[in-house]
Amino acid sequence: MTGYNFREIEDRWQQRWADHGAHRVPNPGDEHFDDAKPKKYILDMFPYPSGAGLHVGHPLGYIGTDIYSRYHRMRGANVLHPMGFDSFGLPAEQYAVETGIHPRITTEKNIANYTRQLKAFGFSYDWDRSIATTDPDYYRWTQWIFLQLFGAWFDESQQRARPISELVTELEEGARDADGVAWRNLMGDDRTAYLDSQRLAYIDEVPVNWCPALGTVLANEEVTPEGRSDRGNHPVFRRPLRQWMLRITAYADRLIDELDLVDWPESVKTMQRNWIGRSEGANILFPVSGHTHLRVFTTRPDTVFGATYMVVAPEHPIVDEITPTEWPDGTNSKWTLGIGDPRTAVEAYRLAASRKSELDRQVEDREKTGVFTGAHAVNPLTGEPVPIFVADYVLMGYGTGAIMAVPGQDERDWEFAELFDLPIVRTVQPPREFEGDAYTGQGPAINSGFLDGLGIAAAKARIIQWLEVNGHGEGTITYKLRDWLFSRQRYWGEPIPILHGPNGELRAVPDDELPLRLPEVDDYRPHASNDENAEPTPTLSNATDEWKYVEIDGIRYTRELNTMPQWAGSCWYYLRYLDPTNTEVLVSPEAERYWMGEHGVDLYVGGVEHAVLHLLYARFWHKVLNDLGHVSTKEPFGKLFNQGYILADAFQDQRGVYVPAEEVVESSGAFTHNGEPVNRLYGKMGKSLKNSVNPDDMFDEYGVDTLRLYEMFMGPLDTSRPWSTRDIVGVHRFLQRLWRNFVDEETGEMLVSEEPASGELAVLLHRTIEAVTTDMENLHFNTAMARLFELNNALVAETAVPSDVASVLPRLLAPLAPHISDELWHRLGHDGFLINADWPAYDESLIAEDTATMVVQINGKVRDRIEVPVNIIESEAVAIALASERVMAHTGGSEPRKVIARLPNVLSIVV
């Protein structure tokens, strides 16, 4: 028997590809580099190498890009198709905390396992270009990019980053001043402080989820709805901390505008635009009686006559200043939380708010809460006093952290106003049929003095002019986008290469000292504390003094002890693949220009979960590198494609925390984990939901080609689908049948004829080539396979495979199932690998049809199907149709009132 022995075939071909370097791709200037070929850069989003290993959801996109890469190799392109590892991250660190095993050891083990699993798929990656973000030779350049950000500022007038040395020159020359102060009037420390405030990487106080018991800041998702830590159930406080920030907001307009340069799904572009959230409006100053001004941002300055109260965020610094010691006479009891004086009431409310996560605060289902500060502002348009509240539906991080509330035109304000008995004044006339509460639509202004009668746009323009003339505010633009919080109190991340001087001055670690390697520590935990006001002491403070303190020119500097977030390494990895071993520069200009070309990466495939954060951060870094002359394109990823997810059951325990799905036991319809009942849910396979399925078992039972085909045949690449092994036998049968069509299972002889196909089989062959080619171009691998199934099924009736079919079919299949295809190719007597063979061409004349099925519709319903010549004219078609018995049964012989012809396929008759 010489049946389809997939294990032997797959092992042998993978070995041969490796031995011959079949997937190695030369750079410009290297040996065997062919300048005449077009380039294709086909990129996967690289994985985090988790301890659980690769799961069957990961390779969905990887199989897709591998097929596409192999196809383009066969079409004659230089294809760059690399793979690497996003290997910094929390799980290895948490494992280190629990076991004391260095995260590097865990990470290297996981990378080795991932590499083994990826290679087992037979992917055509150029493994010589593989990188891991944890390699010091890699993160050396991540640190270098950070220093580029630290050493640059954003020139608003040119809308680009420039070296900070050029800012110094312009300040010294008097071409600029420092926020209105001439440079020569600034002293040394003030000069430094000013420059530091201008850098793209800067330090600022920002509110974060601080968990003193864990000694770290937590993500919103790590905070339970009760305001405690997901791990350990410790209290979490929302408080400001000094953190490294990256000035992504400077690029807000370019990040919006330059989306026009890329071929991305419109949905992803929309998500990015919404995330950046550019809105035009005005800042308005409200005098606060006897004190100061409250500056609010509003997108609806035209409604200012309807502002009947004010709200500031709980963190707003003005609260301390304006809150009096006693409630004013006649204060509504609903406004006071039942507390005797405003200071105590406001403090109680702020504490409660600090224990809520940001997400919770934005959930509009929740009943609005708030407290009166006891202070009033004056509406500058109406002259009326308006009470100032603290409420957590206003966020410190957006606009000015304070709003003028206009319940007549804002639903949130309406809701709050009803709850707190506040007056509601409409300033836009709703249509007569309008029945709701707040009216946010178009209409003429009312109750608005000199604005009355104007439409919204005109009223906005008029009021902004008035505000600016009278010094009560100005037109402005704000963004929802916030600067990027870049500090982490973790161990397993890139050390931030900054030294802190005795007077708070910042100094970059010199380039020639990079990489700044992670120090060895005994304890991977940050310092815990019972004091919510304690300053963070990150894990790197556990390093030796020798590492932590550096003396330069007699000055003792302290190293920055925070590390970078995991995003950092994934922001630029696509550039390092181009030139992964270069020790002089991040990437050589020659390699960068060739592989990035005009539009950057030719196809970037990954999950839509990265639609905003990863893709926005990477675009930001790329633009900075472009501004500073290190890369040549404005955008990194010319074309983006989102593959779907493999979905699977997931399980949550009673606290709402996910537990590993593989450890969940089912008995009589109920699910338990370690004896505790758990709830079944459903979602994306992966480490978040702890519901991964390992592919190794699939290889054993069906082989690599079968698993590749199965994942592609489950559905189109961009949709999600539940994992189910039931259908896998279908594609396995396809390969078995293919094998039997080509190989005599008794003798091992090839069953190939010397004659080419004729008749219908020849037509089918060329139609298949055409269809598969189109499908390959469009990543429609499921339908490409359906076509190949049909061709393969048609061969069953033949005693031998016609010579042209034998030549074409393995080549069409090669990108999808490369192992069996190379084996058949080899047995047909060809040398070499199919990845280097030519893609088949089809004969136009063979696929042209001379007749077509014409559908005849009577009053919109299909009543007959008639074979007609493809070039039939309308009068003939109508005559044939009306003569048909089935048609006559529905027309009753009456004359058509109307005929719509889409010949030769459709004839629609109305009687």
Add this chain to the structure above:
RNA sequence: GCCGGGAUGGCGGAAUGGUAGACGCGGCGGACUCAAAAUCCGCUGGGCGCAAGCCCGUGUGGGUUCAAGUCCCACUCCCGGUACCA
């Protein structure tokens, strides 16, 4: 909540506004076999009918059109993101 996406036979899915359900799984029937597996052949959305054929059918309710799975409006449910999971 907000932003983005999705819903088609028992199941995965296919369909430039123009024959709904290609292809595969599952199911049913048949051939081969002592038998079973494998393989090969046929049927397979629902209802009515002896048949010819007719009616219904793409999450729900409306609409546009000669014609709607596809376009428009309003819903329902599910999935992704929501800035320290990556």
